[in-house]
Amino acid sequence: MSAPGGQIVVDDLTKVFGGNVRAVDQLSFSVEPGSITGFLGPNGAGKTTTLRMVLGLVRPTSGRATIGGVPYRQLPNPTQTVGAALESASFHPARTARNHLRIMCTVADLPMQRADEMLDLVGLHDAARRKVRGFSMGMRQRLSLAAALLGEPQVVVLDEPANGLDPDGIRWLRGLLRHLAEQGRTVLVSSHQLNEVEEVADRVVILNHGRLVRAGSIAELSAGTDSVLVRSPNLQALHTALTGQPVTVEPVDPTAVRVRGMSAAQLGNLAFTAGVELHELSLQRFDLEELFFSLTSGQ
Amino acid sequence: MIPVVRAEFLKLRTTQVWLWMLALAVIAGSLIVVGGLASDSVHTPRDVPDVFANANGTLLTAFVLGVLGITTEFRHQTITTTLLQTPSRWAVVAAKLFTYALVGLLYAAACAAVQLAIAVPWLSAKRIDFTLSDPDVGRAVFGPLLLFALFALIGIGVGALIRNQIVALVSGLVFILVINNIIPAIPVVKNSYAYTPAGAVTEILFPAHESTPGDVHLIGSGGGVLVLLAWALIPALIGAGYSMNRDIT
Ligand SMILES: Nc1ncnc2c1ncn2[C@@H]1O[C@H](COP(=O)(O)OP(=O)(O)OP(=O)(O)O)[C@@H](O)[C@H]1O
Numbered sequence: 001m002s003a004p005g006g007q008i009v010v011d012d013l014t015k016v017f018g019g020n021v022r023a024v025d026q027l028s029f030s031v032e033p034g035s036i037t038g039f040l041g042p043n044g045a046g047k048t049t050t051l052r053m054v055l056g057l058v059r060p061t062s063g064r065a066t067i068g069g070v071p072y073r074q075l076p077n078p079t080q081t082v083g084a085a086l087e088s089a090s091f092h093p094a095r096t097a098r099n100h101l102r103i104m105c106t107v108a109d110l111p112m113q114r115a116d117e118m119l120d121l122v123g124l125h126d127a128a129r130r131k132v133r134g135f136s137m138g139m140r141q142r143l144s145l146a147a148a149l150l151g152e153p154q155v156v157v158l159d160e161p162a163n164g165l166d167p168d169g170i171r172w173l174r175g176l177l178r179h180l181a182e183q184g185r186t187v188l189v190s191s192h193q194l195n196e197v198e199e200v201a202d203r204v205v206i207l208n209h210g211r212l213v214r215a216g217s218i219a220e221l222s223a224g225t226d227s228v229l230v231r232s233p234n235l236q237a238l239h240t241a242l243t244g245q246p247v248t249v250e251p252v253d254p255t256a257v258r259v260r261g262m263s264a265a266q267l268g269n270l271a272f273t274a275g276v277e278l279h280e281l282s283l284q285r286f287d288l289e290e291l292f293f294s295l296t297s298g299q
Numbered sequence: 300m301i302p303v304v305r306a307e308f309l310k311l312r313t314t315q316v317w318l319w320m321l322a323l324a325v326i327a328g329s330l331i332v333v334g335g336l337a338s339d340s341v342h343t344p345r346d347v348p349d350v351f352a353n354a355n356g357t358l359l360t361a362f363v364l365g366v367l368g369i370t371t372e373f374r375h376q377t378i379t380t381t382l383l384q385t386p387s388r389w390a391v392v393a394a395k396l397f398t399y400a401l402v403g404l405l406y407a408a409a410c411a412a413v414q415l416a417i418a419v420p421w422l423s424a425k426r427i428d429f430t431l432s433d434p435d436v437g438r439a440v441f442g443p444l445l446l447f448a449l450f451a452l453i454g455i456g457v458g459a460l461i462r463n464q465i466v467a468l469v470s471g472l473v474f475i476l477v478i479n480n481i482i483p484a485i486p487v488v489k490n491s492y493a494y495t496p497a498g499a500v501t502e503i504l505f506p507a508h509e510s511t512p513g514d515v516h517l518i519g520s521g522g523g524v525l526v527l528l529a530w531a532l533i534p535a536l537i538g539a540g541y542s543m544n545r546d547i548t
């Protein structure tokens with residue numbers, strides 16, 4: 001399963017729409033097999049455009065994207081190699097869910113019962129023979145997921161798959177993604193749900209205005225970012241006690257500061273020794289949301 | 300390539316447009332034949348071919364079906380799935396050309412069967428000799444088989460080139476129904492009529508010397524087939540090589 005070939009490489013990719021909209025700007029990153037990579041960025045950052053270029057649907061202005069070293073359009077069996085579910089999934093409204101998948105099975109030379117298996121997997125068994133016209137957003141989302149997984153692809157590319165899913169659906173999706181990654185598949189998921197991503201992704205790629213602002217594993221991004229929130233009625237005395245210590249202190253509000261470079265235990269001990277009264281002493285864990293906003297706001 | 304063609308048939312079968320278009324072609328064609336037979340103009344075997352040939356307007360159903368066969372994919376964005384599964388735009392357009400030519404042929408066969416079922420007993424009641432082995436009758440009854448296939452191909456070609464459903468349908472129909480028919484009346488361009496779809500239909504269905512509008516020069520039925528093939532393949536080639544490669548967003 002984890003044969004080489006599951007790697008997605010985006011190499012210096014640029015897309016300019018209509019001569020002036022720079023949707024993606026000299027973007028480079030890679031996505032590795034056996035892990036889930038979250039693809040993040042605010043609205044209009046260029047996530048969908050990037051994924052469409054990876055999938056050969058949008059022609060890059062310059063640069064290239066490959067899957068297992070090959071541009072998408074040259075893949076010999078695309079359905080069995082890459083499964084993709086794009087934003088605003090698109091089905092013929094008068095066609096049933098089952099027929100949509102059966103057409104896909106026909107093109108890819110897959111046995112027809114794959115269609116029914118996939119509908120069961122995504123929980124659409126009862127809606128299989130209904131026209132897509134009457135589907136809710138979450139049902140459409142599930143159907144595009146079924147379509148993406150139809151050929152048991154090595155690479156799975158999902159554009160905002162959690163949109164429209166209910167809490168149960170989101171939890172189920174999270175488990176599914178984990179399962180796919182454990183099987184050695186490459187999973188690239190764009191999302192707005194930062195907490196979801198933080199919970200499930202191994203790596204993140206953060207995009208803003210078409211440019212890469214940060215890429216790395218959650219562990220790398222969170223290294224050294226833990227901090228301690230200290231609240232005291234006498235911040236002046238606390239500042240005095242911290243003078244000369246290897247820490248950075250940033251104000252949070254008139255009665256609290258955020259301290260980096262010292263554990264909560266060390267800080268508590270220091271305050272106790274100096275006789276400073278404390279009203280709060282809490283560890284602040286890495287927060288993807290905060291990192292995201294610090295990287296993407298005000299630019 | 301065979302799976303892609305089979306999938307095209309499945310796409311067609313899993314929605315209902317094909318049925319509506321078929322019903323339209325069969326019913327409209329039959330009504331025209333009935334109208335011809337009921338009128339006072341059919342007295343001798345020489346009058347028989349035009350009874351069938353006059354139903355040629357039903358060709359437009361094949362054209363419309365072809366246009367819908369490709370533009371519906373853009374309208375509902377199923378083209379994304381299609382191109383993800385078959386990244387070669389050439390393969391997609393070729394599969395559609397093949398599929399819709401065959402469907403056009405089947406449409407024409409259905410129309411011909413119903414029209415014959417009406418006309419044969421009617422003509423014998425009128426004591427007018429009728430034989431399919433007469434070349435003029437044969438061409439009027441079986442010519443549409445070829446023409447329906449060719450017009451379906453033109454529909455695919457125009458759809459691949461234009462992509463937008465409304466624009467493709469409206470411009471195609473306005474050209475065939477309006478512009479094409481006034482060409483013989485315009486002195487400077489009237490001899491280009493032989494190279495237009497309506498001109499080609501005239502060449503194939505009506506013996507060239509009789510009912511040529513505006514006395515324009517025609518090039519025979521073989522030439523007519525080539526003309527229609529060109530009208531199908533040139534847009535199909537530009538469509539597959541250029542339009543279908545434009546961004547799908
Ligand atoms: N076909 C198009 N023509 C012109 N501009 C486009 C086109 N498609 C996208 N854009 C522009 O490219 C930029 C990136 O859009 P894109 O859809 O890739 O963003 P995104 O990161 O997916 O956003 P969202 O989170 O809202 O889905 C936007 O400014 C958008 O307006």
Ligand SMILES: [Mg+2]
Nearest residue numbers: 047048049087
């Ligand atoms: Mg998007």
